Amino acid sequence: MKLKLARRMIIRFTILAITYSLPSPIPAQLSRKPLLEARLTLPSRAIRNGQLLNFRIEIENVSDGAVLVGRNPNLIYNWPFRVELQLQNSAGQEFAVGHAGLLDAPPLADLSTENGILKWWIPLEPHTFMGIYSTLRLSGVPPGKYKLYGTYTSFPLRPLEASSVSGLSIFQGVVKTQPIWVEVLPES
DSSP states (O other): OHHHHHHHHHHHHHHHHHHHHSOOHHHHHHTOOOSEEEEEEOSOSEEETTSEEEEEEEEEEOSSSOEEEESSOBSOTTSSEEEEEEEEOTTOOEEEEOOOOOOSSOOOOOSOEETTEESSEEEEOTTOEEEEEEEEEOOSOOSEEEEEEEEEEEOOSSOOSOSEETTEEEOOEEEEOOOEEEEEEOOO
């Protein structure tokens, strides 16, 4: 009886020792460096309701390897690669700015090629960026001071056959820009 108990204790101790000596996956996830960063720029910090808002979002590869990003981001809500703007008042209430709507049958961003070039993805080399310029009409937002920020979203709408192509990482997720304080003015 004592021998069985001793064996159980040794086995439990061995399992605990092995478990605690293995590196934990949690610190690696916490210290994981992001692949992309995003920046928002505006020509003016005063925005009038009913007028056009010009903006630029830059997507920068901050990793040490090339990353595949969406080739044609736009403003359609269910497009695989899109940019969005949000306003947030001091109470934390958010206002969407200029969503263009939905497509009945959104495209599926896969790893297909046309003439030897990936149809849906473009490689972004380390420490380089791409810019997305767009214009939206601001309407229905009460006048006041707001934080304005943008997001770049990349979801291919179906699982990709591979997590990388020829050693390139594929960015799938959301990157948020820095907030910019703006003042929304009433319509003129």
